[in-house]
Amino acid sequence: MDEHALELVRGGDHPVGVLDPPGKRNERAHLPDQRQRHQRAQGGGNHHGLGEQPGDCPLRTDQSHHPSIPRGPPVHLSAWRAGPRQCYSPAVDFVAGTFAEPQRPEGVIEDRCPADLSVLLGRHGWALSQVDRAVDAARAAQPSWAARPGGERAALVRRIGEVLKGRAEELARAIALDVGKPLWESRAEVQACVAKAAITVEDGLRLVAPFPAPGQPDAECRFRPLGVVAVLGPFNFPVHLPNGHVLPALACGNTVVFKPSEIAPHAAELYARCLAESGVPPGAFNLVQGPGPVGAALAAHPGVDGVLFTGSWAVGQAIQRASLGQTKLLALEMGGKNAALVLRDADLDKAVYDALFSAFVSAGQRCTAASRLIVEGPPARADAVAARIAAAAERLSIGHPLREGVFMGPLASEPGLEKFLAGSRAAPETMLEPRALSPGGLRGWYVTPGVHRVRARTGSAYEREELFGPDLAVYDSSSEEEAVAIANSTDYGLAASVHTASREAFERCLSTLDCGVVNWNAPTVGASGRLPFGGLKRSGNHRPAGLYSALYCAAPVAILQGEPRLDRAKLAPGVGWVDE
Known part of the structure; x- marks a missing residue:
C-alpha cells in the first residue's frame, strides 16, 4: 500500500472482538506528587463527561448513499467494555x-x-x-x-x-x-x-x-x-x-x-x-x-x-x-489549510464524496484534510453542493473506534475539542453546526461534523487557520482563476485537489496552486509513498518526506580524484619548483 494515504483506503466491515489487554493489569504503588502530574491532554483539567445533548448525532449504520464508507450492523458496546x-x-x-x-x-x-x-x-x-x-x-x-x-x-x-x-x-x-x-x-x-x-x-x-x-x-x-x-x-x-x-x-x-x-x-x-x-x-x-x-x-x-x-x-x-x-x-x-476545487464540468457526485471523505476522515485530524471547498459557478450551485455535503455528514457513523461500522471516532484530546469548537463557532454562516456528543452514553471527546458557507472573504482567522477537526467551509467562485486565488489565500500550502473533466484545466490549476500535493479528481488526503510529500509556505521548510525522506537523512559528499604523482608539466603559471 502507498505510504501517506491510508487516504484512499475505504475499509469495509471489520470484525470487532472483546478488548483484551496485552498484559495483566500493572498497578503502580508509588507515584510522584500529584501537583507534578501532567494530564494526558497537555495540561488539561479533569476528564469529565460532556453529557448527552439534545440533537446529538445518532450512531448511523445505514450508509446506502455512501457505500464505500465502513458500515455494518450495530454492535453492543459491551463487546469492548467487557475488558478491565x-x-x-x-x-x-x-x-x-x-x-x-x-x-x-x-x-x-x-x-x-x-x-x-x-x-x-x-x-x-x-x-x-x-x-x-x-x-x-x-x-x-x-x-x-x-x-x-x-x-x-x-x-x-x-x-x-x-x-x-x-x-x-x-x-x-x-x-x-x-x-x-x-x-x-x-x-x-x-x-x-x-x-x-x-x-x-x-x-x-x-x-x-x-x-x-x-x-x-x-x-x-x-x-x-x-x-x-x-x-x-x-x-x-x-x-x-x-x-x-x-x-x-x-x-x-x-x-x-x-x-x-x-x-x-x-x-x-x-x-x-x-x-x-x-x-x-x-x-x-x-x-x-x-x-x-x-x-x-x-x-x-x-x-x-x-x-x-x-x-x-x-x-x-x-x-x-x-x-x-x-x-x-x-x-x-507542518499544517495545512487545504482546498478542494470543483470546476464547472466536474462530476458532482464524485466531488461531493471526495470532499466529504477529505474533510471528515480521521475526524478532520489530518494535515491534508480538506477544510475549504471552492465551487466554480453561481452562488446557488455552491449552496446546493453545501446542502448535499451537510446532509451526507449528518449520516456519518460516529462512535467508539473499535466498534464495527464507525466512520469517525473522537478527537484525540480535550484541548483539541475545545479549540475546534471555538474556531468553528467563528464561521460566518452555519449549515451544519458541530456539537460535542456522547454516543451510546460514552464519555469521550466526540464531536459532530460542521459545514459552513462563506459568501464573502474577510480574511478572518476561521478562513486562514487550521482547525484540525471535522469542519468544511464552502465557497463560490465566478471563475477558475478566482477559485485558485481563494485556494492560495492562506499562509499554508500543503495539499489541494481539482475536480474537472479537463486535463487542460487541471494543468492550469496545477501550475498556479501554491501546494506541494495537488490531486486530480481525488481527495486531498490521497498521496503516494513512492513520491515526495511536503508543503510550501507554512506547511514545510522545503525538505519533503515520503520517497524523499532519505535525502534529509544523508549528506552528500563531492569527491574529485587526482593523479597520485606530481606532473611537472601541469604546474600553475608562476610556480617555481625545486626537487628534493
Missing part, C-alpha cells in the same frame, strides 16, 4: 536497548482513552534526564552502526517491516485506543508502515546511492549519515509518520531518538518493541516519552545532528528558534 478498566502497564522509555521508566520521574502523564474516559490506559513517569541518556546512547552507537555494510542496514529495515506486519492487529488496536482512530483506519496506518520498509529499501536508498559525475570519470558523489537524529512524532498518525523518518534514518546509517506525542505513548512503545524484536542494535534506536518540554530539550540538544518533526507551524517555529546558532538539519512537516 486498566488496559496497559505504564508506557516506558527504550534507551540503549533497555525498556524502563525513569528512575527519578519529574512528572507523570495519565493516559486515558479519548473514546471512553473511564478506560485508563496507564500512567507513566517522564524525566528530562532521559534525553541526555538517550542522546548519549545514540552517539555511542552511531559509528559502529554507520560502519556496517549498507546491505546489512537495509536487511534490518526489511525485518522491521516483517515484524510490524506480524503485529499489525496489536498495533492497530493500540493506535485506536490511544488516539480514537477507527480500527479500519488504524489498520491502514499499520499497512502503510509495513509498505514504508519496502519503499525505503527498493526506492528511497537509490536517491542516496553513490553516482559519478556525467562525463567526468574523476568525479563522484557519495552520501554519509548525519549522525544522531531526533524524530518528534505527532498524535494523528502516531506510528506511520514517525516510522517514515525512522526507517530511512536507520537505513542511511544514522541513530535515532524518538519522542512521540504524549497523547499516544502506548502505540509508540509497541512500535519500539517491534524494532527491538527486529534486532536493532542497542542505542541505534531510542524512545523517550514525555510532554512538550521533553521534545523541546531533545530538539535543542547539542548532541543531535538533525530534527525530523511533524506537527504545527507554531511548534515548528519554536524548533527553528531553538536551533539558531546550531548546525543541525531541520526537516519540518
